[in-house]
Amino acid sequence: MEHPSWAHINLPPIDYQSISYYAQPSDKAKYESLDEVEPEILETFNKLGIPLEEQKILAGVAVDAVIDSVSVHTQFRDKLEKMGILFCSFSEAARDYPDLVKKYLGSVVPYTDNYYAALNSAVFSDGSFVYIPKNVRCPMELSTYFRINAINTGQFERTLIIAEDNSYVSYLEGCTAPMRDENQLHAAVVELIALDNAEIKYSTVQNWYPGNKEGKGGIYNFVTKRGLCKGNGSKILWTQVETGSAVTWKYPSTILKGNNSVSEFYSVAVTNNFQQADTGTKMIHIGKNTKSTIISKGISLGKSSNAYRGLVRIAKTAENARNFSQCDSLLIGSQCAAHTFPYIDVHNNTAIVEHEATTSKIADDQIFYCNQRGLKTEDAIALIVNGFAKEVLNKLPLEFAMEAHKLIAISMEGSVG
Amino acid sequence: MQTITSYIHHIQQQSNNTQAKQLFAEYEAFPIPTKRLEDWKFKDTQDWFTSLYTFTPPSKITQQQLDAAIESLQFDALLVFENGLYHNSFSRPNSIASAITNDFEADIPHCTNKFECASLIGAQSGAAIHVAAKHEKQHVLIVSFFQGNQSYSLQKNRIYVHADSHIIITELQISLSDEPIRINHSVSIKCMQKSSCEYTSVQHLGSKTELIQTISCLQEQESTCTISNFPISGAYVRTNVYVDKIAPHSHAFLHGFFFPAAQEHFETYVEAIHNAPECETHQLYQGIAKDTGIGVFSGKLHVAREAQKTNTTQNNKNILLSKTAKIHSKPQLEIYADDVSCTHGSTTGQIDNEALWYMQTRGISREAATKLLLKGFITDVISKVSNESVKNAIMKALENKL
Structure with missing residues (x-):
């Protein structure tokens, strides 16, 4: 396979030989106490309102094994196990539930899918595994946030979520806190499988290190995420807030195979300084009466570039399929760029497909109005941007939504003046 | 019978023109379009380069055929071509419209694709429309006929509109037989200050005729350019439209309607480049597809950093009338300036x-x-x-x- 070149991003060639493909999650703490952590990071934690104990874990401070969050974690796990829900790391799943892993792994994203999926399939060492049995509604938001041991699963992560008939699960990935990871390249693969009438809600908040103000360093985030609405009446919802990474390249997609299946995609991507994002979704309608909605909001600041790239394909078999896409871009500053590349392929005459997009900047009179009422220009812009992204942020689970609001304000800091 | 590459290679070797040599180098630099290339993925055009063709077969058209084609149309000047060659006896040229006489002009624009290069080098003739400053508005009709088994025709039209003058041009492309015919056509338009040019291109082609044409327009300050294309019939019709704005307040209106039925395959690729501030581009492309017809629309808008206060709209609406028809739509925006208002919309559906x-x-x-x-x-x-x-x-x- 050759390295793909179609994305609207610029990056130096990656030396695949210099990457370490397996890193044992280290038990050794990076810091002895919070005082040693960089004050800049702590300040961000405080702005986001993250509790002190969690701050320690996130920053990599040595944590006593009996602190609250760990016991909470085990408590949750017991409760889930009683309901038959499996939620564990991938290595445990491969050991304990080999049949399920064998049946579903690679069934949505085969190793031949793309360059990075092949790389991930070849070298992935761990990740998350979720299995929801029939007729079970998962009572809480499952999150990698609780699974402390999974934070350092490395750069080639694999997630597999299976929702059996009539089940429901909401899964959160990532967290709002800035992750100072040393790894340059992240190539994860996420596979979702929803059977009859099952619903999977997958939310991502990504705030990895975006590089410094001169555009040096930062993480390359090349992720393949795909869901399969396998059963009739199944539903997959993607929500993502992307503020981090130097280069983001991800297209959470859904294959709507079951009849009457539904998929929705909500995304906010904020790029600042020299960040580049080429992100969007693919909705492949195969089943009858399938519906999809795409709402994508791109905000570019500084010298960044933000692209939406999406595909809506209505196959011949997809009678009465319906799609609505809306992609809005906001440009703040004269050095940034916003692009929209939608692909619409319709092969069925009963389908209705709509796409609309706008690109504009914040109107001066809006800012003037806020200034007049005593808001600083920076606060006014944060307010307007939050309003712009509200439609998407509201789809996030509550506590995440609160943090995401603050996160967007923080990502924009220092860029307006 | 020979391939297009050997044909134009021969031409550029014979002429001692550096322009031809330069164009040939450009031609060689473009890869042969394959389905793996994003802009050529819906139709395999390999055989345009690999098959053997007859170039400029002898003339056969009659007055009746011409009369039938232009029956109800009104015009001030008429230019008739057959297989890319000018037809002196049937044409009615005037002071502004005639055929290209000198082969290569000084300011040939850069090619945007391999086909355009080939037609600029290989075409023997084409319409030369030169509108003097402050000339009143006229309607020039260009009728191009094509025929001949396994023939390949090349044609180039050159339009130059001086300051403060206006022109309306309609081009009819008609194939007279159902034999396999390839047509490679290029149109270059230059609009000077405060001028306007309306170019309408209509294709009536046979069921085995394939046409690829490139219409490119360079716009100076306060010029207005309207380009419309209407493929009525033909096996494969692809129109590439390029509009390049190099000075402020230049506006473009780009329209098209495609209606592929039976086995027809119509494509429109539009690229509007804004390099200067306060320009507008309004695109409206609509399509109906029935039987096993395929319709493709790809519109790209590029707004450079300097092009502030740009205002653009892009609309693509499609209707599918049968289960086997296909529509591919790709409206794209590429924006590097912040004080702009750019919108686009695309819908595909059926009758309400x-x-x-x-x-x-x-x-x-x-x-x-x-x-x-x-x-x-x-x-x-x-x-x-x-x-x-x-x-x-x-x-x-x-x-x-x-």
Whole structure:
């Protein structure tokens, strides 16, 4: 396979030989106490309102094994196990539930899918595994946030979520806190499988290190995420807030195979300084009466570039399929760029497909109005941007939504003046 | 019989023109379009380069054929071509419209694709329209006929509109037989300050005729350019439209209607480049696909950093009339300036059932109601054509297809 070149991003060639493909999650703490952590990071934690104990874990401070969050974690796990829900790391799943892993792994994203999926399939060492049995509604938001041991699963992560008939699960990935990871390249693969009438809600908040103000360093985030609405009446919802990474390249997609299946995609991507994002979704309608909605909001600041790239394909078999896409871009500053590349392929005459997009900047009179009422220009812009992204942020689970609001304000800091 | 590459290679070797040599180098630099390339993925055009063709077969057209083609059209000047060669006896040139005489001009623009290069080097003739400053508006009609088994025709039109002058040009491309014919056509338009140019291109081609044309326009300050294309019939018709704005306040209106039926395959690729501030581009492309017809629209808008206060719209609406027809739509925006207002919209669907029902309750048959709605849909685009006789002729041709 050759390295793909179609994305609207610029990056130096990656030396695949210099990457370490397996890193044992280290038990050794990076810091002895919070005082040693960089004050800049702590300040961000405080702005986001993250509790002190969690701050320690996130920053990599040595944590006593009996602190609250760990016991909470085990408590949750017991409760889930009683309901038959499996939620564990991938290595445990491969050991304990080999049949399920064998049946579903690679069934949505085969190793031949793309360059990075092949790389991930070849070298992935761990990740998350979720299995929801029939007729079970998962009572809480499952999150990698609780699974402390999974934070350092490395750069080639694999997630597999299976929702059996009539089940429901909401899964959160990532967290709002800035992750100072040393790894340059992240190539994860996420596979979702929803059977009859099952619903999977997958939310991502990504705030990895975006590089410094001169555009040096930062993480390359090349992720393949795909869901399969396998059963009739199944539903997959993607929500993502992307503020981090130097280069983001991800297209959470859904294959709507079951009849009457539904998929929705909500995304906010904020790029600042020299960040580049080429992100969007693919909705492949195969089943009858399938519906999809795409709402994508791109905000570019500084010298960044933000692209939406999406595909809506209505196959011949997809009678009465319906799609609505809306992609809005906001440009703040004269050095940034916003692009929209939608692909619409319709092969069925009963389908209705709509796409609309706008690109504009914040109107001066809006800012003037806020200034007049005593808001600083920076606060006014944060307010307007939050309003712009509200439609998407509201789809996030509550506590995440609160943090995401603050996160967007923080990502924009220092860029307006 | 020879391939296009050997044909144009021969031409550029014979002429001692550096321009031809430069164009040939450009031609060689472009890769042969394959389905793996994003802009050529819907149709395999390999055989345009690998197969053997007869170039410029002898003339055969008659006065009757010409009369039938231009029957109801009004015009001030008429230029007739056959297989890319100028037809002296049938044409009615005037002071502004004639055929290209000197082979290569000083300011040939850079090619945008391999086909355009080939036609710029290989074409023996084409329309040369040179509108002097402050010339009053005229309507020039270009009629190009094509025939000959396994023939390959090259043609280039060159249009230069001086400051403060206006022109309307309509080009009809007609193939007279059902033999396999390839047509490679390029049009370069240059609009100077405060000028306007309206270019309408209509294709009536046979079921085995394939055409690829490139219409590129360079716009100076306060110029207005309107480019419309209406493929009525043909096996494969691809129109590439490039509009490049190099000075402020230049506006472009780009329209098109494609109606692929049976095995037809129509593509329109539009690229509007804004390099100067305060320009506008408005695109309206609509399509109806039936039987196993394939329609492709790809529109790209590029707004450079300097092009502040740009205002653009891009609209693509499609209707599918059968289960086997296909529509591919790709409206794209690439924006590097912040003080702009750019919107685009694309819809693909079918005829509104409620509107049909409404008309049926008022005693109109379902069939008649469908026709009426489709006619209305077509009129949206056709109404942009300013010459009444051309407008009516296109409307009539599209209605026949319904």
